[in-house]
Amino acid sequence: MKAIAVKTDESRPQLIDVPVPEPKEGEALLRTLRVGIDGTDHEVIRGNHGGFPEDDGYQILGHEAVAVVEDSNGTALEEGQLVVPTVRRPPAGTETNRYFERGEPDMAPEGHYVERGIVGAHGYMSEFFTSKPEFLVNVPDSFAKFGFLVEPVSNSEKAFEHAYASRSAFTWEPESAVVLGNGPLGLLTLAMLETSTSPFDRNYCLGRRDRPDPTVDIIERLGGTYVDSRDTPVSEIAAVHEPMDFVYEATGYAKHAFETVDALAPNGVGALLGIPSDWEFEVDGGSLHRNLVLENKALFGSVNSNYEQYEAAIDRLKEFPEWFVDEFITGVYSPENAEAAFEDGDGVIKTVVEFDTR
Amino acid sequence: MKAIAVKTDESRPQLIDVPVPEPKEGEALLRTLRVGIDGTDHEVIRGNHGGFPEDDGYQILGHEAVAVVEDSNGTALEEGQLVVPTVRRPPAGTETNRYFERGEPDMAPEGHYVERGIVGAHGYMSEFFTSKPEFLVNVPDSFAKFGFLVEPVSNSEKAFEHAYASRSAFTWEPESAVVLGNGPLGLLTLAMLETSTSPFDRNYCLGRRDRPDPTVDIIERLGGTYVDSRDTPVSEIAAVHEPMDFVYEATGYAKHAFETVDALAPNGVGALLGIPSDWEFEVDGGSLHRNLVLENKALFGSVNSNYEQYEAAIDRLKEFPEWFVDEFITGVYSPENAEAAFEDGDGVIKTVVEFDTR
Structure with missing residues (x-):
């Protein structure tokens, strides 16, 4: 074969x-x-x-x-x-x-x-x-052409589930989210955030593409706001747009893991999904640490997904x-x-x- | 007055x-x-x-x-x-x-x-x-001499609660914990981990003191293992002792926030409580980011506590x-x-x- x-x-x-x-x-x-x-x-x-x-x-x-x-x-x-x-x-x-x-x-x-x-x-x-x-x-018969998307969507279902869990010890009413990365996983995740059952009202997606560009078109057609990282670095998203209750990192660019802390609103949570190689660089570790503590922020890494998250992904894809x-x-x-x-x-x-x- | x-x-x-x-x-x-x-x-x-x-x-x-x-x-x-x-x-x-x-x-x-x-x-x-x-x-009348400890203990009750919440989307059965810092909050937290209702079997506490030292005596009398950071930096705790399901940072030393990721076992969670000043330093951000993702690790900051956590602290202090x-x-x-x-x-x-x- x-x-x-x-x-x-x-x-x-x-x-x-x-x-x-x-x-x-x-x-x-x-x-x-x-x-x-x-x-x-x-x-x-x-x-x-x-x-x-x-x-x-x-x-x-x-x-x-x-x-x-x-x-x-x-x-x-x-x-x-x-x-x-x-x-x-x-x-x-x-x-x-x-x-x-x-x-x-x-x-x-x-x-x-x-x-x-x-x-x-x-x-x-x-x-x-x-x-x-x-x-x-x-999966339903209607999924023959796109059922392979269940796997990547399930990875984001897991990340969403862990994000909610991490904020479940208090009243968390998230409204704003930014997806870092307009690759396939980033766009799928933005589409998930834009489904009617999602609690997020204002969603952003970061990329570095000139218009016209099909990913920017999809971002905007979904109802999201495109953020060009060349104009607005992740560390400035909170000031230029708004502080984000949820940050979803899908770039694999290690600096984004740290800048996520800046982009988060108080009590917000950042999900890291990218898998970068070793890379040494300077950070303001004192500021990052202090900011995490005084604003009750959380970060977590997430990989793969389980059976139930596949089933959640199937339901989610029906909403696209x-x-x-x-x-x-x-x-x-x-x-x-x-x-x-x-x-x-x-x-x-x-x-x-x-x-x-x- | x-x-x-x-x-x-x-x-x-x-x-x-x-x-x-x-x-x-x-x-x-x-x-x-x-x-x-x-x-x-x-x-x-x-x-x-x-x-x-x-x-x-x-x-x-x-x-x-x-x-x-x-x-x-x-x-x-x-x-x-x-x-x-x-x-x-x-x-x-x-x-x-x-x-x-x-x-x-x-x-x-x-x-x-x-x-x-x-x-x-x-x-x-x-x-x-x-x-x-x-x-x-x-608080009960018996608390007249030490009731002021309810406040710091309640801060750790909050951190424990958020740690459990952040791991509540899967089966988390933690056994090992390290407290970074043998100051008052660190020792109180170790005592909390050593109470009979705590699920943690093996607890460690990091300090930088020569024996004989009263904090080391308390750590050992509680049943914990003293880790001298001059011999075993945080980044080596996992190799020298064991990977930790829970890391509780109470030093305010910003590098510890990052080294926490190294000390954690897969699926582990680190609570950051210290409040450092700005401090720029180099990290292997790629390795940290990758490690968080591939091992499903989490970090969060925690400050202050609520009324219910004060009540939990009262019950906890009765167990000391x-x-x-x-x-x-x-x-x-x-x-x-x-x-x-x-x-x-x-x-x-x-x-x-x-x-x-x-």
Whole structure:
């Protein structure tokens, strides 16, 4: 079957031919429809984020997928059901551990999980893949074209949940939010903040693009305010716009983690989602520390998501405006043209590799 | 009456003579027993933390008090009742605001409160003071000698509550904690962690003192492990001892806020309580940011406390070992000798000014 992989010591994705995987007992065979590409895939390709599965000289990419149950193989799954697979699995050679047993694989520390398509396990960017039913979330038939967005949206559902939890010891009535980053995750998160069930009244999204630009168009069409970081650095957002009850960092730019404290309103919370490399720089650590304390501010890091957050993401995606997916998915590529799907360029927002259609 | 105050443009506490305050309608008159001294008082004296009450050329110090209802003045208070006053009040000229109405004055941002003895209002370091009943918490008669500890303990109750809240979106079963700082607040917090109702099994306390030292004795008698920061910097605590599920910073040393991230176990949370001055220094911001994200770590700042946290502090203090208060309170001074109560020295842990006894 066709698969998109990166080989050891190479740093470009390529089409390879591998055998269709055989589902083991208790596993089903899934037929892949679409697989989205995000920043993590680029990090896997650069080799600075993940690790390859044992004994294989390649890593099949892809962790944002939507697929169909092809062969239930004796499991309770219904053949033809549309599903989205979760990402984390117990490490090779283990069946489970307490994080998976609790339904909280997202909270497992390093060594207690592998991640399909990212570290230690093959991903979903192939015509077929296998999975235990417990790692598959049913999605409605209407999700065939964009169900792969459930994974990134679920990561933000987790971040929102942790943000609310961190402010649950007092009355928190947030109104303003800024998303740092107008990449795919940033735009999805802005769309989440703009749904009718979101309590946020005024949402901003930071980028560094000249108009006309399709991400700026999406920000404004969603109802958000575009903040050009070249005019308004994060540390000045509070003064130029307003102090933010919630800051969502999706840039991976380490200085933003610290500037988030400046952008926050008293009692606000910042969620950090980016994964930067080492970088030493100077901060006014005294001011940051004091500001966190005297204004009861909070910061937290968040990675991955759990099953319930996938289900929340499905409900959230149903609330997105109809035009959003069409504007957001800027490229659909066949496996043969997958290399082009990984290229950045003017007007590119979200690209996907399509293996099959419903 | 006698009061201990600092005058404008001076930077030492002194005994002054001021009229006994007249309780307004709805206020009671309180007779002060003891008032504790902490780091905030030293900051008020240095003039870099608080502001003086309007129109007065002096600030009466003291925010950790235990007192007796002297004249209920028509309020529902019972004369002779032992009470501890809270610290925050609505700003001068205002009756209340939403933070006070919610019972959450601790979450009020700057401008929405004054703090008795700290900023904008006189403290309790005088023979008498006045207060509305809603800002007084009843304490048992047995608290006459140490009831002033309810205030600092309540600040840690708040920090604990916010720490739990911030980890409430998943199963958090903390076992290990380190308190950064063996000052009075640090030792009180260690004692809280060591009470039988605390879930923490292994607690550490950081200081920089040579043995023999009374704070080290208290740490060990409580059951904690003393960590000498000259041998084991905060950034190495995880490797030398163990990663910490909870870090409580009570040093006001800004680098500790950042090193807290290194000391934390995955999914851990750090509470920052210190109030440092501006200080620029270099950090590996990329590593810090990445570490927060990939290990789901959280940091938050916490200041002040609310009425319920005062009540929790009362219950907590009942759990302290009997010997603790005697070892902890190292000096009791008369108003005439109050200046000495503000001096640091070998063997000094917590000093109090005693205006009266029960």
